[in-house]
Amino acid sequence: MNTSALLNVVRTPRAEKKTVPTEQKAAEIELAVFVASHSSIRAVDHLGEWIRQRGAGSTLGNLRLHRTKCASIIRNVLSPALKDGLKKAAGGKKFTLIVDESTDVGCQKLLCLIIRYVDSEKGVVDAFLGLVPVLETNAETLFHSMKNELETFGLSLEDCVGFASDGASVMVGVKNSVWTRIKNVSPNCIQMKCICHSLALCKQHAFAKLKSNLGFLLTEVPSWFSHSCLRRDAFQRIFDTLNANSESESGVSHPTPFMRASATRWLVRGKVLYNILVNWEELICYFNIAELESPSDRKYKARLIKDMLNDRMNFLLFHFATPVVQEFECINAKFQSSNADPHELSKELITFHRSLRSRLYNPLGEKKDIASCDFGYKFVSECEKYLMEVSEDKKEAEVKRVAATKERCHMMLVEAVRQVEERLPSPENVFVGLSLLSPLKVLNQLDRTRFEDLPFPHLFGEKVSTIEEQYRRIVLVDWSSEPVFKESSVPKETLQFWEGIRKTPMKELAEYALTCLLTPASNAGVERMFSLVNWAMNLHYCEYVL
Incomplete structure (x- = not known):
């Protein structure tokens, strides 16, 4: 083609860019927010088409949203808007x-x-x-x-x-x-x-004082079933056979020993201990069979687990360790709450420490001998039951074994108390200070904290005189008749109480109290965020591989 021919070519004009109606933009942004909050972005391919078909004749009928556009809206529209909003608010x-x-x-x-x-x-x-x-x-x-x-x-x-x-x-x-x-x-x-981290470490170090084969059982029993449906089914059949005539609790399924322990999941170890303990006899029966039927590369491990389960001392140690570990995890769970009441947390932490210490020390602070220590009713009764079943010719040897087991349990209690006293004193002191802001103390005319004893005095700032005067007057107000609390009784929760006071003329005092209450009980929120991120990254990796 020559030059004159090129000049005679008629160029097709570009199509004018269509203006997207505001209503359609709003609908696409709202759908992108929904997808970002509740599902993977890929789901919008199907969801967007379904909404467009069902919304024919309305704004939704013009919806054009798939994963590429949705990701772009989240990245370039929602993210900057959320950041700007947070910047203005905080x-x-x-x-x-x-x-x-x-x-x-x-x-x-x-x-x-x-x-x-x-x-x-x-x-x-x-x-x-x-x-x-x-x-x-x-x-x-x-x-x-x-x-x-x-x-x-x-x-x-x-x-x-x-x-x-x-x-x-x-x-x-x-x-x-x-x-x-x-x-x-x-x-x-x-x-x-982080108190949750500290409690988890206390529990971990205390548990390490028991026999190492308990940790082996805790890891290897769930691992044996983790990737095999056949093994799980075989165990379930054995369990159903052994418990055919027993009446199960209505609506409550029996826990299976399949859950795996994890160092980064603070509330799992106690559940794994309990699940193995309640299935102890069924596990013995299962591994007796598994040792015979397993392939050669798995026979040895099956035999090890079977021998450990048949050792009655391990059974007794599980009876002792399970409630102790669960007690640690119970207090840990309370500190994972985002808006837990500092007054309640302070009481729980002090009570937990005193309860743990009372198992080893009398009210005068004197250390008990092993025979007088509180090992727990179930553990002691199981020890007595076992010794009653032992024949006379073996009784002396088994009494010594039970005594050695109690010594191990005593070591765990000693280490637990030492770890708690070593790792938790500073957080406890902080929460004791924050507990002084509880409405149960602030509104108590008989046992009221002095203004100069309130926590974090540096937060008073230049408004110290105003805050002090409001603190004097707050106890003189009948808050149950005030409009801010009139629809309900005066809240006992510290955070809820001060958020209500913030809407009254005592705003400065409330702002000070709420600033004090910003102090977090733990960084469990960060751990939850990492769990979400790792889940999303794993999902993205699987989609990439597929």
Whole structure:
């Protein structure tokens, strides 16, 4: 084709870009929000088409939303809007910082940041700032990554009133850590080592004082069934046969010994112990058969597990360890609540410590001998029952074995008390201080905390006189007749009480109390966030492979 021919080519004009109606834009953004909150982005391919077909003749009939566009809306519209909203709501305010670092399934090091602040409308709010990729996990890198991310939201470390993390030395070390750098910037900041982490470590170190084969059973019994439906079915058949004539509780299924223990799941070990314990006889029967029928590479492990299950001392140790571990996990679960009442947490922690200590010490603080220690009724009764069943020629030897088992249990109790007293005193003191803000104390005319004894006096600031006067008057008001509480009785929960007071003329006192209550009980929120991230990354990896 020559030049003249090229000049004669008639170019087809581009189609004019259609203007998308505002109603359609709003519908697509709302659907993108739904998908981001409740499902994978790929689901919008089918959901969008279904909505468009069902919404024919309306705004929804013009909906054009698939995963590429949905991801773009989330990334370029929703994310900036949410960040701007958080910046306006939290910028310049006092806040508590909850931090943890981890590595995802793609081997990317991530720093997770969550803040707690007092929102002008919602009260105390937990807000997720983001996952910050880091190349190194030394204190200097983590601190500057955290500082830079906070500044993008208009937040300054000078306004940080509390810092919560796990007990890693890079986070809370006394010489060269993230905490020492925060302390230089904000001298009045309160450090909170995660109590959930600490309780889990107390439990782990105490449990290690028992025989090592208990840990082997705790790992290998669930692992034996974890990837084999045939083994699970075989165990279920044995269980049904042995319990054919027993009456099961109505509506409650019998727990199976299939759940696996995990160091990062704080509330699992007690359940695994209990599940193995209640299925002990069934497991003995199953592994007696499994030893004979398993292939050669699995016979040895089946024999080991069978021999351990047939050792009555292991059965007794499970009876002792299960309630002790469950007690640790019960108190741990209470501290994982986002808005737990500090007054209640303080009482629970003190009661737990005293209860644990009373098993080894009398009311005068004197240590009991082993015979007088509280090992638990079930453990003691099972020991007595076993010794009654032993023949006379073996009784002397078995009495010594039971005594050695009790010695192991005593070692676990001693270590548990030592770990609790070593790891938990500082958080306990903080929560004792926060408990003074409970309405049960603030409104008590007979046993009321003095103003100068209230926690964190540095938060009074320039309004100290106003806050002091409001603290004098708060006890003189009949709050049950005030409009803010008139529809219901005066709340006993500390957070709920002060959020109500914030709507009254005593706003300054309430703001001070709520700022104190920003102090987190744990960084369980960060752990939940990492669980969601790892789940999403695993899902993305599976989709990529497929």
